Amino acid sequence: MDVGEGPSHAHHAPEPSLTREDTIQPGHTLLIRIPSGDIRSIKLEKDATVNLGKFGSFYANELVGQPFGLTYEIINKKLKVLPPRPMQEVEDTEATNELINDGQAVQPLTVEEIEALKKSGLHASEIIQKQIEQHANYQLKTEYSKEKYKKRKEMKYSKSFSVIEPTMHNVCEYWFNKDQNRLRDIRPDTLAQIINLASIRPGGRYIAVDDASGVVVSAILDRLGGQGRLITICDVDSPPAYPVMVQMNFRKEVITPVMSSLNWATADEDYTPIIASTEPPAGKFKSDGQRARLNKRKVASDALMQTREELFSGEFDGLIIASEYDPYSIIEKLYPYLAGSASIVVHSPHVQVVANLQGQLRDRPGYLGPTVTEGWLRQYQVLPGRTHPMMNASGSGGFIFQVLKIYDDPTASSVMVHRHRKKLKQSSEAPSVGTSDAREGSTLATTESTPAPVAAEPSSTEQDVEMRTS
Secondary structure, three states, X not given: OEOOOOOOOOOOOOOOOOOXXXXXXXXXXXXXXXXXXXXXXXXXXXXXXXXXHHHOEEEHHHOOOOEOOOEEEEEXXXXXXXXXXXXXXXXXXXXXXXXXXXXXXXXXXXXXXXXXXXXXXXXXXXXXXXXXHOOOOHHHOOHHHHHHHHHXXXXXXXXXXXXXXXXXXXXXXXXXHHHOOOOOOOOHHHHHHHHHHOOOOOOOEEEEEEOOXXXXXXXXXHHHOOOOEEEEEXXXXXXXXXXXXXXXXXXXXXXXXXXXXXXXXXXOOOOOOOOOOOOOOOOOOOOXXXXXHHHHHHHHHHHHHHHHHHHHHOOEEEEEEEOOOOHHHHHHHHHHHEEEEEEEEEEEOOHHHHHHHHHHHOOOOOEEEEEEXXXXXXXXXXXXXXXXXOOOOOOOOOEEEEEEEOOOOOOOOOHHHHHXXXXXXXHHXXXXXXXXXXXXXXXXXXXXXXXXXXXXXXXXXXXXXXXHHO
């Protein structure tokens, strides 16, 4: 592959991820940004040809082993790496666009002539240059308009694409723009708040109920980095298929030991799973295929029982819910398996759901500080001399409810009680003013009009409390 030329410092390689491959490998699902600005998802198969329609086609092996985030140009089904385009300061002039008529007459090149130039193998930049040279009003445009004109033409004729790095932000943004209903309105900034409020960290142990195509599960796995534990609760018998995880390209050997799944039946302590026999009916295996099937069944049943035992042992660090079911019933069922100070985070696209949940848990013992928040996002175009907010904005990224689990212990006392007892004890042991301290020339000053304070004797109730605590 021709890697092209460019400054060595122009592209900074991303930090390696513990859960993802550092380079593109066969079998990966890639997010491709084409010149029109659209993003496509393709499955990279070895020795195959990837077709991008009018933007060209290329051999899939050309991408194998390459890092994510690069931009390529397609030349005879081969790929050439394009150096990053620097942001240039556009110097505006006194020209205006008020007298410009962008009709067909100002552009002598017809569609047929442009297609003929493309078929002759002329480079996209040369086709754009010919259009500029024959454009009657091009020189009357402002510098900003000239840049926009070139960009529009590049989107039509350029045979190039970029491979988007599969970070959690990029994948969530792709799915949100594609179909936000499948993500239950979880926007990238909302997902970041969920992970932050749940205190997801490497080595932690968490429970997740994800009906949002796996965007929450993917974010938790990405943050764990291969260290910790995640048990997901779903409503299907087999392990759930999370579409968002496909674009993340997680390493299977890293994710398998970290994540396990249970359905709502097997997550019930009173339920006894029906496990098929793992022994051959005749007492011995008829074939190697039967032996392999029964051994696989035994491994699955052992893993199920082990996951159930781990869930029922409890002491998990957090519970994250993004489900269509009633969150109150989910919390009540999984509450006993959470540790003290565990964070409970619930996301819903509807404010009434989390508002009702806040009212239900506000006066319940065992829940501390129930709050409801809504994120607000405004995107900006940041360019030299052209920084401004985008005209269109997302309406809502959903609503987040967060609360902490605390232990409801009636015998526990506040820390202020202990401080009060200590203060009373110090006061009862302090010597009275004007006796031994005065005879020894103490610097403590007293007057006749202001009697020395006398240590108050603890009441009978306080004495009983001290006796019981001692």
